[in-house]
Amino acid sequence: MAIVRPFKAYRPQLDLVEKVAALPYDVMDSEEAREMVKGKPYSFLHVDKAEVDLPKGIDVHDKQVYLKARENLQKMISDKVYIQDKEPCMYIYRQIMDGRSQTGIVACASIDDYIKDTIKKHELTRADKELDRFNHVDYTNCNTGPIFLTYRHKDEIDDIVKNWTETKSPLYDYKSEDGVSQIIWVINEESIINKLSDIFAKTDYLYIADGHHRSASAVKVGLKRRKDKLSYTGDEEFNYFLSVIFPDNELYVMDYNRVVADLFGNSFDEFMNKVSEKFHITTFDGIGQFKPEVQRTYGMFLEGKWYKLEAKEGTFNLKDPVERLDVSILQKNLLDPILGIDDPTTNSRIDFVGGIRGLGELERRVRCGMKVAFSMCPTTMDDLIDIANAGKTMPPKSTWFEPKLQSGIFVHEL
Structure with a gap:
């Protein structure tokens, strides 16, 4: 049983989404990020790699980097670069690259499912990388980059997605700098949200395709918040982390x-x-x-x-x-x-x-x-799922997913 629930996303104003959305923090180094943000004051790299706004040579793990990330994100919110949905929603995120599309559900997954292994892993994590993202999440009080999850595809979800995308207008529809189409719909009907949650509740497992360090750090932040708030109910947002959940049959693993x-x-x-x-x-x-x-x-x-x-x-x-x-x-x-x-x-x-x-x-x-x-x-999705089900780990550098999920389209406040 997998818990998947809606959330009140912070998301960019319609006319700013192309200027805000950026590649994930871990596909470039600091120097590359500094070049990428030149002339781009709205780029989410100012949050995800906030060292770009601090003197060169600063340790990327310095406390000042995380404080700057928080400052930059809060400024984007106060300046109305970001708006927040008034009610919890789910979203549909479609990417099209070279004529091939993949379509997932944007929602929040449960840290308890991660702990209980309902969300299965296939990689080991490094303590230094976990600590970096832990600090980033803790200081910003947000999940700023989605975890890339997958599941054995279900016709019921396919049908909901197909009907919604064919009958509703997208919220965002643009091409990122790498030529990938990024199309997002908002699901704001409670009956459809509940139906999707119910279907996922009947799903045995979710699998991390990419984002092991981000998910591990999100869980640790949630546990820290629980310790700090002994009267927690389990319904607080820090018990959940931002995810995009794709059916396994649409994902493309490259060599x-x-x-x-x-x-x-x-x-x-x-x-x-x-x-x-x-x-x-x-x-x-x-x-x-x-x-x-x-x-x-x-x-x-x-x-x-x-x-x-x-x-x-x-x-x-x-x-x-x-x-x-x-x-x-x-x-x-x-x-x-x-x-x-x-x-x-x-x-x-x-x-x-x-x-x-x-x-x-x-x-x-x-x-x-x-x-x-x-x-x-390429390693196959069946390989990934078989290894995760067996409780084993893949060798390093086994999978390369394309296209990459953009960061900054959705922010989940804890």
Whole structure:
């Protein structure tokens, strides 16, 4: 049983939404954010990465950053950049990229569902990143970026969404700077809101697709508020966090590829011989780059050529949802034993390239100093859900979702 409920969103004035909405805080660094906000006084990055309004070199975890985020958000509210809906609503959020759409429900999910594992996870979180978002939520008293949740799609929800979007005018309809259409409808009819809540209440689980650190920090803020308010009822807004909930069959996971700086002391022949013990190797004679379309198959760009790698029997375990992942097979049989990448999260010799940048980026990275690149099949939504259901965690850099949810369209006050 998943609790999904409406909320009184703070949202931008109609004529300002394009100027306010921004990419999520964790897809750029501080210097990139400083460039992105130039000439954009309404950009939500002034809240999500408030160091852009403080001297260069400031520690992004400094208390002044969180105080500035609070100040900037409150100014946007007092200046009427944001308005607040008078009654709790749900919203429909549709994104269209390259002709493909995904449509989710914007609502609040329960911190208790997170604690009870009704909201399932598939990644470990880092304490420093959790603390950063904890402070951001605590100081601003708001969830400023939605958690990207998913569920096994239900025809009942599809029908409600279809009927609403075909018969109602959207609240917002614009294209973001990356060319993605962002379309939002407000659901302000209590009967429809209740129907959606009832359907989700019959849903066994929700799954975090993206936003593990934001959700973990939102839960910790909620628990802190409970401790500070011993007479809490459970109905306070701090018991819930901002989410966009998408059906699993509409989500698009892109490949998340790897580049490595050197061959770990191996000559070309030594490296190829070692790889051939675990993978069948053939030279790719096609045009362009080799993009794998079958699981347990990889592209490898080395010495100006593309090769096709196929994992041999015995290199994977189909019964284990983690070990059967392509990222696990590559890590266990090649990156670690042959290239010495024992921990891809800390080893500086490996880097990761999201599929949105194309395989040409792998070639460019190799020609600019890296030694070898690997193209991969995307992890599937079934993989993600199977791993979460098994209570296991995915290897690092397993999923790359596109398009990214914009921040600043909705703010949930605690």
